[in-house]
Amino acid sequence: MTQPDNSRPDAEGAELDTVGSVHELAVLERIFPLLPVASAALLGPGDDAAVIAAPDGRFVVTTDMMVHGPDFRFAWSTGHDLGWKAAASNLADVAAMGARPTALVVAIAATRDTPVALLEQIASGLRDACAELAPGCGVVGGDMSVSDTFTLAITAFGDLEGRAPVTRSGARPGDVIALCGDAGVAAAGLRLLFSDAVDADGKPDRARADRLRSEHPDTVGAQLAPCPPISSGVTAALAGATAMLDVSDGLALDARRIAKASGVNLNLHGDRLGSDPEAALRGGEDHALLATFSADAALPSGFRVIGDVTEGTGVTLDGQAIAGVLGWDPYEGWNGKTG
């Protein structure tokens, strides 16, 4: 993957510019050239709305808002991380429908003291994530506001290329359950950040986070700039996936969503969940693709069997009920005062 870009612009004056000190137009002029271009854009930014090609006669759409505090902290995430993760998590939702991502729109509400250089980093993160995870996908429009709380809202689009969308409701008894991507790594990274990248008062600390990331680049990186298997959404659809979603809240909770929508039981196999099955079951934010396939389907590259679909309704681990099937949410007790 492309490495996060922590560099700052050379010009000292430009480095000191903030959202509050520079006119909105000047901010946009610096950001626009950094944004990825969408090959599906028939009319891009600059009008009241953009026009996007939807050759399939339908389009897929998902939206997600990231809020400073509960969803990310600048003490831990660079601007590049934030742009990357915002793109990656939305692209994963498009991929989970079996669609090819085509375009994004991005709305940012920044605090007045936000350096324009930080917005440039966010734009670079969006660009690099699109280039790496969904080539051809780009930003077709956006909005820029001022807020006391830094907030980023992404809406992502995809093309089904003539296929039926892969929903959560098509799993049938006898199907196999397969996973593409990590399970539990991003949550382990977040756990590390919460334990080792805070100061004595429990506030997120940049220096400690930088040190932690250099010591555990893969684990912390999985949390701050995840690399979900976007292109595998289309290959899973082509291979006949009967149901699919991206794992954002942990295998146990997300498997239950498929189980509920399909009216079946998803039985996970403990010996297929890696060295720490409990972490795989509870840890969210990896945005792996969890899919079901009929037993005779040839699994596409990257997918591994982790269970089987049975009669019933719910999620089991080796046939046994899983206690407290909820994803781990370290932000549950998040307090705006501590950042």
Next chain:
Amino acid sequence: MTQPDNSRPDAEGAELDTVGSVHELAVLERIFPLLPVASAALLGPGDDAAVIAAPDGRFVVTTDMMVHGPDFRFAWSTGHDLGWKAAASNLADVAAMGARPTALVVAIAATRDTPVALLEQIASGLRDACAELAPGCGVVGGDMSVSDTFTLAITAFGDLEGRAPVTRSGARPGDVIALCGDAGVAAAGLRLLFSDAVDADGKPDRARADRLRSEHPDTVGAQLAPCPPISSGVTAALAGATAMLDVSDGLALDARRIAKASGVNLNLHGDRLGSDPEAALRGGEDHALLATFSADAALPSGFRVIGDVTEGTGVTLDGQAIAGVLGWDPYEGWNGKTG
């Protein structure tokens, strides 16, 4: 138009519920039934992404974020107002392309103490605005977060029905300039709110705002719950509009945008700008449709001629340059501390 709904739910327990006290799923279960259904939705909420019909093979998209403080205040706006205005302003951007609005996605970041009843009001405002301004358009998906700053992000979609999009760049010398909708009314309403609906310390005051609105329902209502002429976007396109946008920052500034994109001069006629031409020139947020048509075009219903396109680049009033062509921005000095 449908009147704002200020009623509260009957059940006392439900009235006391807040975003912080009720599980997210329970919040969504109360909001979903209130949201407008989109006739173009092939697959609605409940999956990783929605699927929307785009029979034209293209779709129009615009996004806009509304932040508590700079964009609205709950001391002045009801939840119904906020939902209504968020829908109306986004629908106007779709209409300004000559497209028919089809669907919205809505992301909300609410403070923990936000009453769930307020979210229900927002949903009702979205529903009533769609029903009134763009029948058939509905909400197809969304996201719900927690934030210290109440924030609402809307992304709106439209169908061009086989027509070319009406951009800002098609105005030609000899065209007439026509306007559909109000100019300056919403800004007058905001000016009233800033002068008469604040307490002695300048903080927005709910009781004063309620009184002011009952005294000046049309003017204050134009600011808090505007009614842009959404369906006129399609009729303008059918009538051959050469350029169009929705007036969000004042006639002078928005006319300059068409002038710049088209490489022409837009000459406004002072005697066509109503009783207060200065207010019409500077006042934003009415979301009227400003369009140009060839001189021999039959103007569609609702449009009135307010000027003519000439050689040059810029905006003039009766042939004279307009000093300080910038929209009026009362939030320029907005301070998060005063709400």
